[in-house]
Amino acid sequence: MWDYSETVQEHFFNPRNAGAVENANATGDVGSLSCGDALRLTLKIDKKNEVIIRAGFQTFGCGSAIASSSALTEIIKGMTIDNALKVSNQDIADYLDGLPPEKMHCSVMGREALHAAIANYRGEVWQDDHEEGALVCKCFAIDEVLIEETIRENALKTVEDVSNFTKAGGGCSSCHEGIENILARVMAENGEKFDPNAVAGEIVKPTSGLTNIQRMKRIDALIDEIRPNLQRDHGDVELLEVDGKNIYVKMTGACSGCHMATTTLGGIQQHLAEGLGEFIQVLPAEALVQRTSSGAQ
Amino acid sequence: MTTGIYLDNNATTMVAPEVVEEMLPFFSEQFGNPSSLHQFGNKVGRRLKKARKQIQVLLGAEHDSEIIFTSCGTESDSTAILSALKAQPDRRTIITTIVEHPAVLSLCEYLEKDDYIVHYLKVDKKGRLDMQEYISLLSDEVAIVSIMWANNESGTLFPIEEMAELSRSAGVIFHTDAVQAVGKLPMNLKENSVDMLSLSGHKLHAPKGIGVLYLRRGVRFRPLLRGGHQERGRRAGTENSASIVALGKACEMAQENMWHEKSEVKAMRDRLEHGIIEAVSHCFVTGDPNNRLPNTCNIAFEYIEGEAILLLLNKLGIAASSGSACTSGSLEPSHVMRAMDIPFTAAHGSVRFSFSRYNTMEEVEKVIRAVPPIVAQLRKLSPYWDGNGPVEDSEKVFSPNYA
Incomplete structure (x- = not known):
């Protein structure tokens, strides 16, 4: 079964604000019955200052759908609707101390219900462009629809291309067969044939043109940017050494010895490469020890 | 025994305490390779023979050599279907049902990419098959029919004996995934027309990691795993002796119960x-x-x-x-x-x-x-x-x- 955080379980077993709000002046219905998740959010909004006084939910769905609905109502109570619109699905997931990748869509559903309810209050029609496909890459939670669209829009031809554009397949690599199948299907639309030996397209990146000091500072800043993601999982990362294209880091806290450490390093590498606009390699602390002891430069 | 109420026995079962006791020596003093000539291996070999007999009895099979040990139900299913395709290259059609276990469905979907034709029999609101549809699909283009004996989710039974008979009349190999049915329903394979049958140990109080493919004598067969002469060359790889002994005991107990x-x-x-x-x-x-x-x-x-x-x-x-x-x-x-x-x-x-x-x-x-x-x-x-x-x-x- 799923690895739900304590907070998710707590909100599932003791949901807050369950049921419809009486005399609600905003209602948002979202979800998909085929997927087994649907949510009705009702709000009582003070017309004078547009503050959400009460929020209630009714949810047909699994444990994390109910927990996400409960968290959403707790987050937005007392907010002005302008501030509430700034609540992201990541905020909902963070409030619950994280959700499994397969369940992130529950937090998306929460945010969408909120937008639908506020549109309803304002007398607008809320249109959703949401389309969700089967989860393909479990490391980065990328679904089939996103991969398909990205392949189509960018005329991608290889698994490596897909990883570069969407991150899908950039982790444990077990979804590569699935990505190849999607590539074959989308390429067939244009009468093309997927070639497993094709070489990935060049990604045009700006050259960094930074001085050494600027570059180090930039690396430090980029690591600071992703630090909150690691800390959310009770881990952390420390910059040890920069040696040309090799950047050595030490994983600490829960990240040290985690079986996902390689995936995490991959994620850090991608973030640094994108931020620096050059090809770099992120290596674990152990590699630095090896380098030092072998005397190699 | 653990506390709690376990009502998920179609997913897996507790290994019976008697079964655990029976298999333990095969991790320690009885460690020999059953293929070896010396006393270490020989003793183990004799126990595998006994286990094969015990399984033969539960299935009502005619010969003990019709029992092939595999690693799981999924391996048995794959072996059966791929063998039928390999042994009859001119037949490129498979008949199965829309409600099979993924062990069969995923393989069939994969085979479709290689241009095999798969007919998925539909079911009605109660999960029953349309026998007329089945009969109309049987032809000399069909390599194998693979139909589950009992559905893992609803428990609904398919008329396997009747379907196997129809398949034999049409000259088509018939396989059934019976992992949910073995041990719960009496079986008498020597009296019916089932050519191949898959069973899985952990569904009947034996451990995980052991399965059987029943292969009727005379049915054309091509192994999935080639290598040593184990299982008469039909499934190479050193025998999982502890689990085979355990499965034998579990089958004996299923028969008694x-x-x-x-x-x-x-x-x-x-x-x-x-x-x-x-x-x-x-x-x-x-x-x-x-x-x-x-x-x-x-x-x-x-x-x-x-x-x-x-x-x-x-x-x-x-x-x-x-x-x-x-x-x-x-x-x-x-x-x-x-x-x-x-x-x-x-x-x-x-x-x-x-x-x-x-x-x-x-x-x-x-x-x-x-x-x-x-x-x-x-x-x-x-x-x-x-x-x-x-x-x-x-x-x-x-x-x-x-x-």
């Missing part, structure tokens, strides 16, 4: 089902109640979702399983529920309770008391529910934006 399945286990299942149906409104039994495994009951609770039910049951120490999309991480409810045309609002709320001879009537009464408040609690949260019943015209009152 067959009456218990039909009477006691069935009585517990029926009591649970009646108890729940009486106490909870808007729920129904899925599949074909008059023709199913004695240990399985699948109830769809309308307007609520299965994973939420399981989490609340689990909090009370009760283990069951569900066909909802969320329990598997897929985007659709179980393909078995969809094939029976069960509406989404009920399919996601389907819960399977599956028994074994280790359950008790006392446990059943506890579950009957536990279920109604859980259903009520979740319905209180559901947008489709209002007070004591579903909202009227529910589809109009609640129609979410991207349904």
Whole structure:
């Protein structure tokens, strides 16, 4: 079964604000019955200052759908609707101390219900462009629809291309067969044939043109940017050494010895490469020890 | 024994204590390779022979050499289907059903990419096959028919003996995935026309990691794994002797307890089902109640979702399983529920309770008391529910934006 955080379980077993709000002046219905998740959010909004006084939910769905609905109502109570619109699905997931990748869509559903309810209050029609496909890459939670669209829009031809554009397949690599199948299907639309030996397209990146000091500072800043993601999982990362294209880091806290450490390093590498606009390699602390002891430069 | 009430025996079963005892020496003093000539191996070899006999008896097979040990039910299924295709390269069609286990379905979908033709027999609302459709598809282009004996989710039985007979008349190899049926239903393979049958140890109180492919003498066969001469060259790889001995013992015990399945286990299942149906409104039994495994009951609770039910049951120490999309991480409810045309609002709320001879009537009464408040609690949260019943015209009152 799923690895739900304590907070998710707590909100599932003791949901807050369950049921419809009486005399609600905003209602948002979202979800998909085929997927087994649907949510009705009702709000009582003070017309004078547009503050959400009460929020209630009714949810047909699994444990994390109910927990996400409960968290959403707790987050937005007392907010002005302008501030509430700034609540992201990541905020909902963070409030619950994280959700499994397969369940992130529950937090998306929460945010969408909120937008639908506020549109309803304002007398607008809320249109959703949401389309969700089967989860393909479990490391980065990328679904089939996103991969398909990205392949189509960018005329991608290889698994490596897909990883570069969407991150899908950039982790444990077990979804590569699935990505190849999607590539074959989308390429067939244009009468093309997927070639497993094709070489990935060049990604045009700006050259960094930074001085050494600027570059180090930039690396430090980029690591600071992703630090909150690691800390959310009770881990952390420390910059040890920069040696040309090799950047050595030490994983600490829960990240040290985690079986996902390689995936995490991959994620850090991608973030640094994108931020620096050059090809770099992120290596674990152990590699630095090896380098030092072998005397190699 | 662990505490808690285990009603998920179609997923896996507890290894019987007698079985554990029987297999333990094969990890220590009886470690020899059964193929070896010396006394270390020889003794193990004799015990494998005994296990083969024990399995032969449970299946009612004519010869013990018809039993091939594999690593699991999935391996047996793959071996059977791929063997039939390899042995008859001119036949490129497979007949199976839409409600098979993924062990067969995923393989068939994969084979379709290599231009094999697969016919998926449909089922009606009770999960039954259309025999006319089946008969019309049998031809000399069909390499193999692969049909499950009992459905893992609903417990519904297919008329395997009749279908095997029809298949033989048409000159087509017949395979059945019987992992849910072996040990729960009496079998007599020497009297029927089944050519190949898959079974899995962990579904009948043997350990995980051991399976059997029954292969009728004379049926053309091509191995999946080639290598050593184990299993008469039909499945290479050093024998998993501890688990083979365990499976033998488990089959012997299943044979001795067959009456218990039909009477006691069935009585517990029926009591649970009646108890729940009486106490909870808007729920129904899925599949074909008059023709199913004695240990399985699948109830769809309308307007609520299965994973939420399981989490609340689990909090009370009760283990069951569900066909909802969320329990598997897929985007659709179980393909078995969809094939029976069960509406989404009920399919996601389907819960399977599956028994074994280790359950008790006392446990059943506890579950009957536990279920109604859980259903009520979740319905209180559901947008489709209002007070004591579903909202009227529910589809109009609640129609979410991207349904």
